Amino acid sequence: MIQVQNLSHRYGDRVALHGVTFEVGKGEIFGLLGPNGGGKSTLFRILSTMMVPTEGTATIAGIDVARDPASVRRQVGVVFQTQSLDKALTVEENLRAQGHLHGLSGATLRERMDFAMQRLGIADRRRDLVETLSGGLRRRVEIAKALLHRPQVLLMDEASTGLDPAARREVSRHVEDLRREEGVTILLTTHILEEADRCDRLILLHQGNVVADGTPRELRARIGGDVVVLEAAAPEPLAAKIRDRFHASVTAIENHVRVEIPNGHRFITEVVEAFPGEIDSVGLHKPTLEDVFVNLTGASFDE
């Protein structure tokens, strides 16, 4: 449904995307995960036809986004990170205006509006001004608005940023339903790990490069074993010593040392005894997508 091939983009001298290639199948929920500045927004802008890439191609439903943006726009619903609703208008007025921009009117438009509002559970707020709605509700109006023209693909940019966890789960649930019941293909950008974990497949973006792709499970399995995080006053020398002694994959980031190792519980007792006084605190967890990112890039995820 979405094909991206060798896509590169520069803003002047700065390279924002570097030969990115991936494919998204019909009905998939696909994630672009990465820290801010990783290239997600650039990719999103290209796919949503807001700008043309400097190199490479991207097609949605077989249509080139740079060559025929008007046709792509008919197939794609876009949910922006920033608000795209008119706060001075009601929910219904916003949806109606959007429908008109897609050439919908009369009974068809009314039917689509009813459907979209029902789908996102906002029908009872239809006459409310958008400025009176909570962040979570506004998001749902945004999604309803993006669905009016029955797009095959929904592009969502950081759709849950700024929402509290409950509202975030609610939005996720609606997205999941859309995929299951309407067969909509969904591509979302996120820097929230929990959200990325709910995708069918994802790519990890770092400094404009795809550093990994696969299902969340596959990506986590790359690490295997456990992840032990040690807090230390002098992380660099400690990391070097651990690397020598335990032959494990060790990364020092800020005031932490991150160790990927099988049988983490045994390692903990050994490392604490081996370097008394050098370790301030110890934590153990199963690998997360953040660990995968750190393992592949050596960079911290929250930069």
Place this chain on the structure above:
Amino acid sequence: MSSFFLSAATLWQRELVRFWRQKSRILGVVASPLVFWLVIGYGSNDLARFYSGALVLTVMFSAIFSNISIIEDRREGFLLSMLVSPAPRTSLVLGKILGSATLAWIQGLIFLAFAPLAGVSISLFELLPVVAAIFLVSFTLTGMGFVLAWKMESTAGFHAIMNLLLVPMWMVSGALFPMATAHGWIRAIMWVNPLTYSIALLDHTLRLRNAAPGGVESLVVTAAVGVALLLVSGVMAARKSTRSAA
């Protein structure tokens, strides 16, 4: 074709609904030119002399304020989803400019209610050309605001343009002093300044004196500039770019 007009009409309507819900904007736009006009008009004991200039200032302020919203709207607002809709960009430009022009026109008409103070006494029949002229001037000035705002990254930049370009343009448009007695190079600027023709057009339709360019000339220039700006706006907005539209 019908979807072209549907998109344009929905944007036009949106401008009006927003305006109606923020009625205090009217006061802000009409009040300062009104105060300015009354002070300088009574001060020089010639309200008629400064009336058309003050009316154009009202329209200009309104046109500027409407277009400032383009800058914000595109980063965070309704314009964002318009940019990724299949509606032709040219229809969006037409709807936005006509909508903003209508608001500027309404505020110009409010200012027109003070015309009797300037000694304007015209028949109902003669009022029609005045109303039409105010719309034309509104349309042209909105087009100018759009062209300036479209490329702007921030509203701060737009304020700078307003202070360094639009207000000085207004000052050398015949609003404050007539072309006939102006110094050589100022007169040259006045001669190429579209606002000179906007003010002259109003002076002519209101049957006020002091209009340097002739009536037909004013009408042709104002209309031509307005259409040219509309075309430029359309071309600018429709252009594909490797820089993001928002």
